[in-house]
Amino acid sequence: MTPGARRALDAASRLFYERGIHAVGVDLIAAEAGVTKKTLYDRFGSKEQIVVEYLAGRDERWRAFLAPYVEAATTPRAKILAVFDASRDWAEVNSGKGCSMVNAHAEISDPAHPAYQVITGQKAWMLALFTGLARELAPRRAVKLGRALMLLHEGGLVAHGLRIFPDAIGHARGEAAALVKGAMPAVDPGR
Template identity: 85%
Template sequence: MTPGARRALDAASVLFYDRGIHAVGVDLIAAEAGVTKKTLYDRFGSKEQIVVEYLAARDERWQAFLAPYVEAVTTPRARILAVFDASRDWAEVHSDKGCSMVNAHAEISDPAHPAYRVIAGQKAWMLALFTGLARAIAPRRAAKLGRTLMLLHEGALVAHGLRIFPDAIEHARDEAATLLRDARGAAAAADEKRR
């Protein structure tokens, strides 16, 4: 990526998150980046492609941010709770208006839009992460537990972005800890019954 294209994507990323995707035009992105509209179109082809690259880059940054949190702990329970810890820390620095994917989906709900795949893909990745981590705690109930953890996590991100109540992500983490304790107990009881 050329320096001008990088500046344009960086400017678009800030503008899209702060003001909304539909509210930001190519003229504003070009002006903020100090490039011409021609540079934008030569590199990206369309505003839609800039949106795709903004969301894909944000997801890539989130996954890179999350990985050390999950890798730093070894127990299944701690790894799940580490996702909430990472989200809390990410939100403090990168997401004062809530989840960029949720915000983007509020503006882009058409599955035919090229950015829709990025949005849905990021949420599918999160569900797969929670389900995979849950498998170590409750193998027979991993799908259900993964979905419940995802709902707690996503609800916390929305509540955080809307400032519904303070410490929404921490509250969701506490609820996840209770859920995991109960799930572990239920799994142990089910195993005991089968013996």
């Protein structure tokens, strides 16, 4: 990626997150990045493609941010809670206005939009992650537990972005800890 295209994508990413996708036009992106509209169209082809790259880049950064949290955890329970810990830390630095995918979906609900697959793909990946981690803990209840964890996680992200109450993600983590504790198999005292 050329330096101008990188500046444009960085500017677009910041603007889309801060102001909303529909509120930001290519003129503003070009002006903020110090490039011409021609540079934007030569590199990205359309505003829709800039949106795709913004969301895909954010998803890629999130997955890279999350991985060490989960990898450092040593038990299935700790791995699940590590997702909430990572989300809390990520949100403090990167998501003052809530989840970028949820925010984008509020503006892009048409499955034909090229960014729609990025948005729904990221959430499907999160559900698969929670379900896989739940499978390590409670194999027969993995789907149900994965869905419940996903709902807690997403609710925490949305409440964080709306500033409904302090530490919404931490609260969601506490509820997840209780849910996971209830899902853990009983230890056989004879062992």
